[in-house]
Amino acid sequence: MIRVGRKWKHLLTFPACVYCLVLLLQLSENRWRMNDHSAVRDCCAEQTEEMSLKGGIDAGTLGLLDYAVVYRHIPPPAKFEDIKFARKFSLPIPVTDHKGNLGLPAGLPPHFRVSGQLSDTEIDLRALVSLVKITTTITFKCIKFLKQGGRTCQRTPDGDKKFCVDEHVAPPTRPCIVYSIGIGHDFSFDRAMGSYGCDVFSFDDDSYHDLYGTNPFPRVHFAHIRLGKSILWDTEINNLKNTTFEFLYRPLDNIMYILHHEKSNIDFLKLDIEGQEWEVFEESIFKTDILERTRQLAIEIHMEKFAEKDLAPRALNEAIGKYLRFFEGLQERGFQLAHYEPNYMGDEGVVTVGGITFTAWAEQLWVNTRVREGSPPSYKRPIDFYVNMLEY
Known part of the structure; x- marks a missing residue:
């Protein structure tokens, strides 16, 4: 004993x-x-080897990488129940550290455009790696972020936007112009930017937006329209309620012309148009000089093509090319990525394409390092007079 x-x-x-x-x-x-x-x-190595044997991807023939490309799975935020359990039994609190999971492996090839010499059975991995790098690599160091708006839905924060308030990129106090496009029914960001001292112009429309007037909050001006590639009236028919609802789409340059902002700066442009951003930018906004006069761009990207099942390699390459052209267009106009935050949508938030795993939905903040100074707007009538003109 x-x-x-x-x-x-x-x-x-x-x-x-x-x-x-x-x-x-x-x-x-x-x-x-x-x-x-x-x-x-x-697993990734075996998957790449298996695809090479099947003829889907031949790394040697395509001149791609001589090793398996691994983009690690970004874990979703810790669940509230897990945190509660850990606190009850004095266990370590589970946290999500994105800093260690956002980088691609070292030795990746430099930036390159989509190659047009692939067969219909090959995925352009080089272009895909470039796309993942350009959408996740921070190239602008913002010292101080300001979180504007947001709400908590099912214990998960949503709707907030990051705003860089560093002295050399923050907008002037007066005049300060904010365009908030695609608000849904969450005015928290718009209200916060109005309190910051900006004139906020908010745009969205559905059958429930009639509840909101022209001035839902101080310095916030709301118009019942949607952003589109051209001026277009569209009709939604509800057979259950036996009702119809008309939507008016306007391109951004037309909106700015009516609001007398055609030569002014947009100090903060917020966009969330549920997957329509690719066509709107490529067929409308990129054909104007609006972005050259935009200081900061907060956008929620929706690369929904990657979530489709059994998509042919040709369609995948077309989607990769479309998304890549968008981000290259931003960089060509002086924008650099200042903030990246994955947006998880259940199991569909993370996709794997060609052995590379990444998030297809994300919140991004781009800062224009070569912004061109415009002229302040001149209003001959109250601002709401021009806002109301947008609806007709």
Whole structure:
């Protein structure tokens, strides 16, 4: 029988046993994570090798990478239930550290455009890697971000936008112009920017937006229109309610002309138009000089093509090319990525294409480092007079 001294008896108490058990669980969890990461790498390598044998991707023929491209899975934020359980039993609080998961492996090829010499059975991995890099790599260091708006839905924050308030990129106090396009029914960002001192022009429309007047909040001006490639009237027919609803689409340059902003700066442009951003930019906005006069662009990107099942390689390459042209267009006009935040939508938030795993939906903030100074707007009548003109 082993005798324990009187001063060591407290080590055999129940809390001490629980503490030792927690330490053992942590050690086993870390070892499991290491094995899991190695398993992911092995899985990606096997997948790439299998596709090469089937003729889907031949890395040697295409001149791509001589090793498996691994873009690690970005874990979703910790669930509230997991945090509550950890606190109850004094376990480590689970957190999501995106800093260690947003980078691509070292040694990736430099930026390149989509190659037009691929067959119908090959995926352009080089263009895909470029797309992932350009959408996730921070190229502008913002010292101070200001979080504007947002709400909590099912214990998850949503709708907030990051705003860089560094001295050399922040908009002047007066005049300050904000365009908020695609607000849904969340005016929290618009209200916050109005309190900041900006004139906010908000745009969206559906059968429920008739509840909102022209001035829902101080310095916020709301128009019942949608952003489009051209001026267009569209009709929605509801057979269940036996009703019809008409939508008016206007391009951005037309909106700015009516509001007397055709030569002014947009200090902050917020866009969330649910996947229509690609066509609107390529067929309308990129054909104007609006972005050259825009200081900051906050946009929610929707690369929804990657979430479609059984998509042919040709269609995938077309989607990659379309998305890549969008981001290249921003860079050509002086924009640099200042903030990137994955937007998780259940299991569909993360996609795997050609062995590369990434998020197809994300919040981004782009800062224009070569912004061209415009002239302040001149209103001969109250602002709301011009806002009301947009609806006709």
